[in-house]
Amino acid sequence: MTDDKLQAHLESLAPLLVDGSPHAVALGLKLEAIAPGSASIRAPYRDDLVGDPETRVLHGGVITALLDHASGTAAFAGMGGREALATLDLRIDYMRPAEPGRDVIAEAKTIRVTKQFAFVSAIAHDGDPDDPVATAHSAFMATRVSKAAADKARKAIENGQSPV
Amino acid sequence: MSARLSPLMSSPYVKTLGVRFDDHGDELTGILPYAETLVGNPLIPALHGGAIGAFMEITASAGLLAASRLAGLPKPIDVSVDYLRPVRPQDVYARAAITRQGSRVANVRVEAWQDRRGAPVAALHGHFLIKPED
Incomplete structure (x- = not known):
């Protein structure tokens, strides 16, 4: 696939990459950008995602889910946008608390992609990419999807229903 | 022990995920009840890796709170999550097991499972910043 074709393919899938994942929808994640080997996703600040009510800082788990989703999306885009992926491992360093009230944006990039694996580096920031709240390194593997589950999910999405 | 967990249980995000704890003597088991909103990829289908990571971070915090009197919630410094099996929609x-607890930093390991404890679906190890009560 040429880069232009791949980009068009990714853009056609873009609405599904976040909206097709019920957990991403539950966290309110929004896809900001996608290109072969990179993805940027935003997590809006929300009161029900706060970890410590005293500090009003988003829970580390929200940052974990955001970085996982952005990294997986970058890996998917880096592997040609065809395969379902499973996360092998994800390592996160929490540099500082995110500012209460601010959205957090994850920017993920593949470092190396093979037929089966993608290695991804990502940062999460709340406005300034040079002052990240967290960084992540992860590895993903192409996985077989259950054909029955895939057909059922596609049908549900086509009918505007929940794919689960 | 459950009183020590109350700062964690009043965390909005912990409530949003629906995490609860089963406390039997010195064994504390975290439970993430299945919900459709936890599914990451409906095509596999599997729960979201991020939700599992978050659940294990919460379990690590609970393990630390249960083990000693802390002023405030433990804060993650770094975590590393290995995904061992697809986490099925259930x-x-x-x-959690505390590998080492110093005066400021604790090293914690967590294992998550579904049907059999001997067949873990994910494992976490990480460092948490803690502040012992004076």
């Missing part, structure tokens, strides 16, 4: 359980 309840997930987890237990």
